[in-house]
Amino acid sequence: MKRESFQIIFTLFILFSSTCLTSKEYAFISDIHIIGNQKTRDYIILRELPFKRGDIVDISRLEDMMEQGRNNVRNLSLFNFVYITQLTEIDEFSSKYKNVEIVISVDERWYHWPVMGITLEERNLSSWLKDPQWNKVTAETGYKLMNLAGRNQTVNALFIFGHNKGFRFKYSNITLDKKGRHFFDFAILRRYSRRENILSILDKPEYLYSDSSFLTSNYRASITYTYRPRLRVRNKISLDYEYTSLDKAVLANNRKFWGDDKTERSAFTFTYGITFDQRDDIQYPLNGYYMSYQVKGYTSSDMSILYAQLKGDMQYYQGIFNRANISARFQWGLSAKNVEGYIFDRAFGYDDVSMRGYEFYVADGQHYAVISPTFRYVILPTSVYYLKFLRFLPKFNRVHMTIYGKSFFDAGYVYHKYPNSSNTLSNKLLMSCGLGLDIVTYYDITFSLDYSFNQLRRPGLFISLKAPIQ
Numbered sequence: 001m002k003r004e005s006f007q008i009i010f011t012l013f014i015l016f017s018s019t020c021l022t023s024k025e026y027a028f029i030s031d032i033h034i035i036g037n038q039k040t041r042d043y044i045i046l047r048e049l050p051f052k053r054g055d056i057v058d059i060s061r062l063e064d065m066m067e068q069g070r071n072n073v074r075n076l077s078l079f080n081f082v083y084i085t086q087l088t089e090i091d092e093f094s095s096k097y098k099n100v101e102i103v104i105s106v107d108e109r110w111y112h113w114p115v116m117g118i119t120l121e122e123r124n125l126s127s128w129l130k131d132p133q134w135n136k137v138t139a140e141t142g143y144k145l146m147n148l149a150g151r152n153q154t155v156n157a158l159f160i161f162g163h164n165k166g167f168r169f170k171y172s173n174i175t176l177d178k179k180g181r182h183f184f185d186f187a188i189l190r191r192y193s194r195r196e197n198i199l200s201i202l203d204k205p206e207y208l209y210s211d212s213s214f215l216t217s218n219y220r221a222s223i224t225y226t227y228r229p230r231l232r233v234r235n236k237i238s239l240d241y242e243y244t245s246l247d248k249a250v251l252a253n254n255r256k257f258w259g260d261d262k263t264e265r266s267a268f269t270f271t272y273g274i275t276f277d278q279r280d281d282i283q284y285p286l287n288g289y290y291m292s293y294q295v296k297g298y299t300s301s302d303m304s305i306l307y308a309q310l311k312g313d314m315q316y317y318q319g320i321f322n323r324a325n326i327s328a329r330f331q332w333g334l335s336a337k338n339v340e341g342y343i344f345d346r347a348f349g350y351d352d353v354s355m356r357g358y359e360f361y362v363a364d365g366q367h368y369a370v371i372s373p374t375f376r377y378v379i380l381p382t383s384v385y386y387l388k389f390l391r392f393l394p395k396f397n398r399v400h401m402t403i404y405g406k407s408f409f410d411a412g413y414v415y416h417k418y419p420n421s422s423n424t425l426s427n428k429l430l431m432s433c434g435l436g437l438d439i440v441t442y443y444d445i446t447f448s449l450d451y452s453f454n455q456l457r458r459p460g461l462f463i464s465l466k467a468p469i470q
Contacts, residue, residue: 025059027088027100036106040078041150045104047180048072048231059098062086066102072231073106075282077468078147080398080442081107109443110395111146115158136211138162151175165214166191172224183226191218199254199342203361203425205349208253215250219243232277240269259305259341266301279317282468284402284440286325286376290315290469298344307344309335313469323378332369340418347414348425352469355410357432357452359462363414363425370412376438379403404438408450431455444468 032053034042049069051057057065066084074082087101117140142158153173160166168189176182192214197205208215222240229235246263255261273294279285291314298307311333319325331353337344348355348370349362355370380403390397410433416426434452441447446466453459 024096026056026097027059027062027086028097029053029055029057030099030101032102032104034104034106036079036108037150039108039111039150040106040147040152043178044076044078044150044152044180045073045106047178048076049102050231051102056097059100062100069104071280073104075279076152077282077444078109078111078152079106080109080395080400081105107398108395109146113144113146115140115142115144115156117141119163136163138164142168160191164191164193164195166193166218181228183228185222185224185226187220187222189218189220191216191220193218196250198250198257200362200364200420201422203363203423205362208250210247210249213247215247217245234275234277236271236273236275238269238271240271242267242269254342256340256342258343259337259339265305267298267305268301269296269298271296279315283444284404284438284446284468285315285317285327287317287319289317305337305339305341307335307337307341309333315469323381325376325378326373327376328371328373330369330371333367335366337366345416345418348412348430355412355430355432356408356450356462357410357434357454357460358425358430359452359460359464361425361456363412363416363430364420364423365414365416365426367415368412370410372408372410374406374408376404376406379405379437399442402440404440406436406438407434408436409433 029051030053032046032049034045037045046052049072050065051069066086070082070084073079073084083105085103085105087103089099089101119138119140138160139162140158140160142156144157145155147153148155153171153175156168156170156172158168160168166189168187170185170187172185172187174184176184193216194210194214196208196215198208199206220240220242222238224236224238226237227235243266244264246257248263250257251261251263258265271294273292275290275292277290279288279290291312293312294310296309296311299305311331313329313331315327315329317325317327333347333353335344342364345364345366347353347363347365347368349358353368353370356372380401382400382402385399385401387397387399410431412430413428414426414430419426432452432454434450436448436450436452439447439449444467446468448462448464448466450462450464451459452462
């Protein structure tokens with residue numbers, strides 16, 4: 001009796017499974033058409049899609065796959081607008097399969113950008129206006145060429161002259177294969193500077209200036225190899241060589257500036273990083289997550305100076321109801337070294353690690369952690385505007401804009417084994433909160449307007465221009 005019951009149940013299970021399998025509908029992707037890519041090569045777009053010509057996919061998953069593909073293409077930062085649609089034709093010989101043609105429409109950006117900038121080498125504009133000296137002006141001029149030859153490669157060339165001198169050249173995202181798994185970057189830098197951040201005092205960076213000589217002279221060359229085994233996973237390996245000479249005035253003002261009393265140093269830096277990027281939009285994510293982990297090692301050529309750092313960046317984004325979104329970012333870093341050196345202890349307020357409400361301050365230390373939860377609400381949904389006065393510039397006359405209101409809370413901690421008595425932000429819990437507006441528009445431009453409160457009881461209004469994390 002038990003055996004007969006088992007046979008009946010097993011037979012019913014097989015029949016049910018067969019019915020479910022045969023009732024599914026599938027899409028046969030017969031072709032993929034790309035419209036609007038006058039410069040960008042087709043394979044640059046096609047390799048970002050989670051499907052290809054000839055694939056058979058569950059038709060219930062096709063919309064999600066198209067949305068993922070649109071996000072991937074948009075995150076190339078090559079297009080202002082990306083649309084993906086499908087044309088479906090039922091196979092006359094089978095109701096189970098449908099022929100589907102995918103249509104991708106893109107609006108290419110402007111890829112040629114002249115670079116010009118002027119920096120007044122004084123503590124602030126008011127100081128310079130009291131005694132305007134044109135020999136204390138640094139000018140930068142150059143060119144940034146994106147999407148070179150339609151292959152999503154970028155060339156940056158910048159010349160620096162005036163008070164400070166030098167040049168920078170970088171050729172990035174050189175594709176080594178059409179599948180987009182292997183990339184190569186290289187960069188060179190030559191820099192002479194009469195201005196150097198030599199230490200922090202009263203929780204602010206302190207700069208040393210010189211009119212008679214260059215405080216630092218620096219050569220640097222770097223190569224980077226990137227391996228992308230999957231669309232949203234990247235492994236990066238970088239090797240940097242750097243030669244720096246210091247003016248004696250730097251060490252006279254801070255003998256612990258870089259770990260020893262020598263005025264010249266050759267050094268190597270090795271960096272390995274891995275990222276998992278599942279964000280829907282790198283410019284302004286609303287859903288998904290991002291994880292980045294990096295290990296860095298630094299050594300002088302004679303190995304008398306050793307430094308190592310391990311750091312991470314984790315982000316999470318989630319819509320909670322119509323127009324509302326929450327996010328959280330957690331950054332942390334651990335380091336070790338065999339000497340005391342200011343350049344190795346830069347934590348909050350340097351590079352990409354910061355706390356809102358502490359924009360004017362820095363916190364030094366060997367280890368740090370900061371968490372930044374944020375609530376956002378859409379005030380103005382994405383709208384597209386046509387600028388008639390720019391009708392002669394088709395790359396600029398169609399602007400999209402979204403406005404978000406937000407509230408935020410930041411908390412962080414920096415551990416410093418050798419704190420400076422004039423600085424108070426290390427070795428204590430730091431907190432801040434505030435309200436703000438984010439204006440998201442084309443060419444990866446995000447304007448942020450924040451009014452923040454910190455525990456120093458110095459609230460402030462801060463305006464910033466944010467770049468996407470890639």
